[in-house]
Amino acid sequence: MKIAILGGGGAMGGLFGGYLARAGNEVTLIDVSRIAIDAINGGGLSIEEKDGSVAKIAVASTDDPARVGPVDLIVNFVKCYHTEAAIGSALPMMGPQTAILSLQNGWGNADRIGAVAGTDRVIVGLTYHSGTLLGPGQVKHPGTGLTYLGELSGAATPRVEAVAAVFRAAGIETAVTDRILDEIWKKLALNACTLPTSALLGFFAHELVAFDGAKQAMAAILHEVVDVAAASGVALDYDGRWAAITGLLQKAVGGKASMLQDVQAARKTEIEVINGAIVAAGKKAGVATPVNQTMVSMIEAAQARYLAAGRAA
Secondary structure: EEEEEEOOHHHHHHHHHHHHHOOOOOEEEEEOOOHHHHHHHHHHHHEEEOOOOOOEEEOOEOOOOHHHOOOOOEOOOOOOOHHHHHHOHHHHHHHEEEEEEEEEOOOHHHHHHHHHOOHHHHHEEEEOOOEEEEEEEEEEEEEOOEEEEEOOOOOHHHHHHHHHHHHHHHHOOEEEEEEEEHHHHHHHHHHHHHHHHHHHHHHHHHHHHOHHHHHHHHHHHHHHHHHHHOOOOOOHHHHHHHHHHHHHHHHOOOOOOHHHHHOOOOOOOOHHOOOOHHHHHHHHHHHOOOHHHHHHHHHHHHHHHHHHHHOOO
């Protein structure tokens, strides 16, 4: 399958792109970072697994989607606030049958993609793999898990089944679901609990379950997420979600949350489509979300400070 990965120079884009390329697919990593592109084209993409083994994978990378030509599948890993621009730049890679799979964090990315390229192209997904960018063209893979794919209509279409088959052949355990929005709520619960907490404390993934204060904060966030989901027509089981979240964190030793990576690199975070999405949905449903609002306020304050400092410099 001919595949383009938007945000391919990042941790998750590199991880999935590397796995898919190693399995024999024709993959191009699309990124705006010239340093990342040159490193990947010059020396390949390296993926360090949890056991310490390192794979070096040859894969093409470019900042010019027009050079790639039409592809079968575009996988979008860019930050939510870059979605419209990234999809717009990817238009030269879209043929009549090109599908666009969003594996991004947060809520609302399908609508953003659809507004630019058409909703009929969109496949929605999420993954429980984790990745940390060690340097240009260097990715650490500390955590594994299922990847879920689904059509917005809930139908098990030939195209979503074909994408799932390609992912499985690449060693990416993948399930197709007819209730993808329920799965997105489950992943949103994980992200809401872990990302701002990790970013504010500076903790690696496994450290979030090593200290009572961090666990108490995440538990309070999760209670609100479950209440908002219920008011929105989605049944999340608190105990089941808590067990899944803490179990994943315990296994992801050395994993660094994407929001912590953003804060440490002085980049804009995705807080608005994660905890901010819980707050917005809570307001719509009449459910109070004071803990999630506190997470939003604290991350936004930290973000405003370092972004202002960067502009002043």
